[in-house]
Amino acid sequence: MKTRTMAKMTKSQLVTVLSEKTGLAKKEVNGFFDELVTIAYKEVKKTGEFVLPGFGKMVKAKRKARMGVNPATGEKIKIAAKTVVKFRLAKAAKEAVL
Numbered sequence: 001m002k003t004r005t006m007a008k009m010t011k012s013q014l015v016t017v018l019s020e021k022t023g024l025a026k027k028e029v030n031g032f033f034d035e036l037v038t039i040a041y042k043e044v045k046k047t048g049e050f051v052l053p054g055f056g057k058m059v060k061a062k063r064k065a066r067m068g069v070n071p072a073t074g075e076k077i078k079i080a081a082k083t084v085v086k087f088r089l090a091k092a093a094k095e096a097v098l
Contacts, residue, residue: 011033014033040052044059044085054090054093055089056087056088056090056093057088057090058086058087059086060083060085061084061085061086062081062083062084064081065079
């Protein structure tokens, strides 16, 4: 694999690299990714959390209502409470990268 400086790895590039490393067909690797994403979304929606060991976890979290400021006018506005999805990186991933 070439060392890249600025460009981010696209899904097709990732599929190609994984296909070469594992010996699986690109179609199989692509199908695996699509299925993994589907499972992750369903689990977060159902249980509020999806863990990918060694990488991190997606977590559903509730944000409280709060006051904000419209940057164009400086007017104070009320921001409603809502549910958001956060990704928490695993400690092992942080240590491997940093």
